[in-house]
Amino acid sequence: xxxxxxxxxxxxxxxxxxxxxxxxxxxxxxxxxxxxxxxxxxxxxxxxxxxxxxxxxxxxxxxxxxxxxxxxxxxxxxxxxxxxxxxxxxxxxxxxxxxxxxxxxxxxxxxxxxxxxxxxxxxxxxxxxxxxxxxxxxxxxxxxxxxxxxxxxxxxxxxxxxxxxxxxxxxxxxxxxxxxxxxxxxxxxxxxxxxxxxxxxxxxxxxxxxxxxxxxxxxxxxxxxxxxxxxxxxxxxxxxxxxxxxxxxxxxxxxxxxxxxxxxxxxxxxxxxxxxxxxxxxxxxxxxxxxxxxxxxxxxxxxxxxxxxxxxxxxxxxxxxxxxxxxxxxxx
Amino acid sequence: xxxxxxxxxxxxxxxxxxxxxxxxxxxxxxxxxxxxxxxxxxxxxxxxxxxxxxxxxxxxxxxxxxxxxxxxxxxxxxxxxxxxxxxxxxxxxxxxxxxxxxxxxxxxxxxxxxxxxxxxxxxxxxxxxxxxxxxxxxxxxxxxxxxxxxxxxxxxxxxxxxxxxxxxxxxxxxxxxxxxxxxxxxxxxxxxxxxxxxxxxxxxxxxxxxxxxxxxxxxxxxxxxxxxxxxxxxxxxx
Numbered sequence: 001x002x003x004x005x006x007x008x009x010x011x012x013x014x015x016x017x018x019x020x021x022x023x024x025x026x027x028x029x030x031x032x033x034x035x036x037x038x039x040x041x042x043x044x045x046x047x048x049x050x051x052x053x054x055x056x057x058x059x060x061x062x063x064x065x066x067x068x069x070x071x072x073x074x075x076x077x078x079x080x081x082x083x084x085x086x087x088x089x090x091x092x093x094x095x096x097x098x099x100x101x102x103x104x105x106x107x108x109x110x111x112x113x114x115x116x117x118x119x120x121x122x123x124x125x126x127x128x129x130x131x132x133x134x135x136x137x138x139x140x141x142x143x144x145x146x147x148x149x150x151x152x153x154x155x156x157x158x159x160x161x162x163x164x165x166x167x168x169x170x171x172x173x174x175x176x177x178x179x180x181x182x183x184x185x186x187x188x189x190x191x192x193x194x195x196x197x198x199x200x201x202x203x204x205x206x207x208x209x210x211x212x213x214x215x216x217x218x219x220x221x222x223x224x225x226x227x228x229x230x231x232x233x234x235x236x237x238x239x240x241x242x243x244x245x246x247x248x249x250x251x252x253x254x255x256x257x258x259x260x261x262x263x264x265x266x267x268x269x270x271x272x273x274x275x276x277x278x279x280x281x282x283x284x285x286x287x288x289x290x291x292x293x294x295x296x297x298x299x300x301x302x303x304x305x306x307x308x309x310x311x312x313x314x315x316x317x318x319x320x321x322x323x324x325x326x327x328x329x330x331x332x
Numbered sequence: 333x334x335x336x337x338x339x340x341x342x343x344x345x346x347x348x349x350x351x352x353x354x355x356x357x358x359x360x361x362x363x364x365x366x367x368x369x370x371x372x373x374x375x376x377x378x379x380x381x382x383x384x385x386x387x388x389x390x391x392x393x394x395x396x397x398x399x400x401x402x403x404x405x406x407x408x409x410x411x412x413x414x415x416x417x418x419x420x421x422x423x424x425x426x427x428x429x430x431x432x433x434x435x436x437x438x439x440x441x442x443x444x445x446x447x448x449x450x451x452x453x454x455x456x457x458x459x460x461x462x463x464x465x466x467x468x469x470x471x472x473x474x475x476x477x478x479x480x481x482x483x484x485x486x487x488x489x490x491x492x493x494x495x496x497x498x499x500x501x502x503x504x505x506x507x508x509x510x511x512x513x514x515x516x517x518x519x520x521x522x523x524x525x526x527x528x529x530x531x532x533x534x535x536x537x538x539x540x541x542x543x544x545x546x547x548x549x550x551x552x553x554x555x556x557x558x559x560x561x562x563x564x565x566x567x568x569x570x
Contacts, residue, residue, distance in 0.1 A: 032551060037542050063541065065570070070558060073568060103567065105558075110567070143564065179563055182530040219500040219532040253536035256505035256545060297544040331542040 034064035041327025055085035238274035389424035437465040521556040530562030
C-alpha cells in the first residue's frame with residue numbers, strides 16, 4: 001500500500017514537472033532584463049612551436065532568464081567568439097555555445113533539464129578542429145538544512161566532420177554537498193560513464209571521484225579548490241588512463257568597479273599498457289588571470305593572461321603557450 | 333610580598349623617615365580603585381600587569397575605566413581594545429586615545445539607541461551596542477543607524493549581521509537605499525543571519541556576469557521569500 005502511495009506521489013511529481021514545462025507559456029511569466037554583451041579584444045599568443053601571433057577577438061553574449069510563476073524558470077545562454085589572426089596565415093577561428101535550462105522547484109527539491117549545442121565552423125584558437133556537440137543533462141537535487149544531494153544523468157555527442165574522433169558519452173553523477181556556513185562549503189561527486197567512439201568502434205568506461213571545498217574570506221574573496229581522481233578504461237585495448245587533477249579558483253571584487261579572478265590547475269595523466277605498467281605520462285599545469293574595471297556598469301576594460309605547459313616523456317607531446325589579451329566589453 | 337619601588341628605596345637611602353607621599357598616594361589610589369570596582373576592574377588590573385606601561389599610565393588607564401563605569405558604559409566593551417593594545421605593544425598614550433574615542437562612540441551610540449523602543453531593546457545586548465558604536469565610528473549617519481535598528485525590530489539577532497552587510501555593501505559601492513531595502517527583505521526571509529554576508533558574493537557574481545547591482549538587488553528581493561539559503565538564491569537570480 002505504501003509502495004502504491006509512493007508510486008502515485010512520484011507520478012504526480014513527474015506530471016507536475018511535465019505540465020509546468022509544456023504549459024509554461026500559460027503561466028504568469030516574468031522575464032529578467034536580458035544581458036547582452038559585445039566585446040572586442042586584441043591578443044598575443046606565444047607558444048613553444050610557433051612564433052608570436054597577434055590577433056583580434058570579437059565576442060557576443062546573451063543571457064536571459066524567464067520566471068514562470070514562483071517555482072519554475074527557463075533560461076537561455078548564448079555565446080559566440082570569433083578570432084582572426086592575420087599573421088597566422090590569416091586564419092579565422094570561431095566557437096559558439098547555446099544552452100537552455102528549465103528549472104522547477106518544489107518543497108526541498110529541485111529538478112533541472114538542460115540542453116545545449118556548441119560548435120565551431122572553422123576550428124578554435126586552441127587548435128580544436130571544426131565540430132558540433134549537442135549535450136544534455138537532467139538532474140534532481142534534494143535540499144536539506146545544510147546538505148544538498150544530487151543525482152544527474154548527462155551526455156553529449158561530439159561530431160567532427162573532418163576528424164575521426166566522433167564520440168557519444170553518457171554518464172551518471174551522484175553528489176553530496178555540505179554548506180555548514182557561508183565561509184566554508186565542501187562536497188564530493190562520483191561519476192560513472194561510458195563513451196563510444198563511433199568511427200573507431202571503441203568503448204571506454206570512465207569513472208571519477210571529485211572532492212571540492214570553497215567559501216568566502218571576509219566579504220569580497222570567494223575561493224574554491226577541487227581535486228579529482230579518475231580512470232578511463234578502453235574496453236578494446238586493455239589500456240588504462242588514470243589521472244589526477246587539482247584546480248583552484250579565486251575571485252576578488254573589492255569594489256563594484258573592479259573584479260579580479262585567478263585560476264590555476266595541474267593534471268597528471270598516466271597511460272598504462274595491458275601488462276607493462278606505465279607506458280607514458282603527461283603533466284599539464286597552468287594558470288588564468290582575468291581582471292576588469294568599469295566606470296559605469298556598461299563599459300568594461302578587460303585584461304587577461306593565461307599560461308599553460310605540458311611535460312611528457314614523449315618530447316613531441318611537450319608544449320607551452322602564453323596568451324595575453326586586452327579589450328573592451330559593452331553591456332547593453 | 334611587597335617590594336619597595338626605586339623611589340622608595342632612594343628616599344630611605346637619603347635618610348628620609350616618612351613614606352614618599354606621591355608614590356604612597358598613587359598606590360593607595362590604585363588599591364582603593366581596584367578594591368572598589370567590580371570584577372572588570374580586576375581584569376583591567378591584570379591586563380595592565382602584563383604591559384610594560386609606567387605606573388602613571390597604568391593609574392590613568394584605571395581611572396579612565398572607573399570614569400567609564402560611572403557613566404554606565406560597561407568596561408567589558410572596552411577591555412578587548414586595551415588587551416589588544418597591550419598584546420601589540422602599542423604605547424599607552426595611543427591606547428588611551430583609542431579607548432577614549434571608543435568610549436565616546438559608545439556614548440553617542442547609546443544616545444541614538446535610546447531614541448526608539450527598538451533601540452532600547454537592542455541596547456540591552458552589549459554586542460549590539462558595541463556594533464552600533466562601530467557604525468558611528470565608520471561614519472554612518474543617524475538616519476541610517478535608526479533605519480537599521482527599525483528594520484531589525486522583530487529579529488534583534490539579525491542586527492549585527494545586517495549592519496556588517498550594510499557597511500560591506502556601502503564599501504563595495506552600493507548606495508544606501510537599495511542596501512537598506514535588501515536588508516529589510518533579508519530580515520523577514522528564512523535566510524540564516526550568519527549567511528547575510530553571502531549577499532556580497534551574489535553581487536560580485538552578478539558583476540562577473542555583467543548584471544549591474546541595481547538590477548540584481550530587486551531579483552534577490554523577489555526570491556528571498558522562497559529561498560532558504562544563499563546557494564538556493566544563486567540558482568534563480570542570474
